[in-house]
Amino acid sequence: MNRRDFIAGCAGAAVLPWLARAQSPMRVVGIWWSPVQARELLPRYRQRLAELGWVEGRNIRYELRIWDGDIANMRRQADELMATRPDLIVAVSNPAIAVLKPVAREVPVVFAMVADPVGSGFIDNLAHPGGNITGFTNFEPSMGAKWLEVLREAAPDTRRVMVLMHPETTAHKEFWGAIEQKAPPMGVEAIAAGVHQADEVERAFGAFTATGQRGGVIALPHAVTEVTRDLIIRLALAHRMPSIFAFEAHAHAGALVTYGIDRGDAIMRTADYVNRILRGAKPADLPVQAAERFELLVNLKTAAALGLTIPPTLLARADRVIE
Template sequence: MLPFDNADDPQVRQLWPAFKQRLRELGWVEGRNIQFDVHFTTQDIDRIRVSAAELVASAPELLVVWSNPGLAALKLATPTIPIVFALVGDPVGTGLVTNLARPGGNITGFQNFEPAMGGKWLEILKEIAPGLRRVGVVYNQNIAANVDLLRNVEAASALTGMTVTATELHNASDIERTLTEFAQVPSSGLIVMPNPLNTRYNEVIVGLAARLHLPAIYPFQLDSEKGGLVSYGFDTIEQQRGAATYVSRILKGEKAGDLPVQAPTKYQLVINLKAAKALGLDVSPQLQQRADEVIE
């Protein structure tokens, strides 16, 4: 169950093939010994609940889900069918599992950003654009992990001397209005939180941030590759490969509740020097040396 419109979404095009490729490496070949029934739910809560009920009613051997709301819906829908999640934030704090080391029950998987990442994004943004005095955060208040990340941004703001203004994006029409309002205040920057809407419209956000001269930090490498100034986040491909490995182990007889929930182990800092130049920013050699990738 994937929180996007369809298979053409850039995130789906990047991650779904990586997931299936790892399964093929482990001997699971679509059409031969494994079948996929993919439901695209967007962020609509009603649609998520309907899809969860439909998937459980079809009695699959295993369920895979990529979002907090989707995982919450599946947890309510079945206490028995194994569930493997990815791209889920703070599963213990949100009550989706009780323990990371041994989650028990029928759920396990791979969490994404820990709350402390919010402070790290602010720190990196301030380092790449030292003149910033204010940062706008675009987030989804219905995603508990986004709220926790925002709290950490706000806590870190006192150390950087920056003020924080948070705004929720509900749909594509909110993007231009919100970013334009942020840009009207001098010395402003932007933190883009990881959620399905921000990911779906990442090209729109990246383009507007550039046009409005808003230095921005993004959660995924793909964002910087599409022209975003800087991104810092976990290796999403590696996480999908890990989720596929868990699927294989469960299909071969292991219990989901015995497999530990895993946090990201590899993070990537990507800097787009072309975007920096367009913003009039001089990225220090020290920061460039720390980056995992520098796009020129």
């Protein structure tokens, strides 16, 4: 081999890795989260996937959509996401998966914070999901009773409780069943209030408080209670009603107590499944995993506004106290 051929060969060898990188396919990942989740977690999520080898602009492109809890809008957004020809979609909440399932076809979907994915018809079973959907579930049906217990412990004089729920959501029916069973032995009257949007939330509060009797409110986790969070908290304070939500952000927003999974941890865990699926794993073979971290938060500012003294035993169990 002469010198010119040797140099050309070396140059070609040096260029080949660069060409391989330049020609590597750009993977498209749809992100379909709530406004709070996108604002608080998306930068960390992109960084986590970059650590796993998926660098935005090099080998991955994100298609972001923010759902508002309105089903008609969510159907439109689902169609928009599918039009981008995604390799995978990461979606949060039962309504998002319910809308995606019939349109995603063969596109893998990784979910977080979905309750009862089997009973909701999203997967075959937890160990072997089957199909194109897998992810990370959040609450068992028994959590309904637990929310009632924690609310009653925070406000022992509570004798009536309004449960804000999305009546068409299977998991909410199960949460309500657990609450309905637990309430009578505790001497509590539980009243289900089905809501789909803000005006129905306002009407529910009006109907519940029309008798002049005080009570508490349980806001079951859902897109509708997420996007109307501030309204629910404002109305609860206005009517001097202790409230419980499922997630930490709600306590910071003014709910009296929150008890539930660390949703940041739950969403960040999906990055591992995204990485594995983009590298060839099948969603059907990846088991649905349960939540690992639960948190109890108490807002003492809200307690003071309601004229409540939180029992020391509950404060001692709290992971965080907002003062």
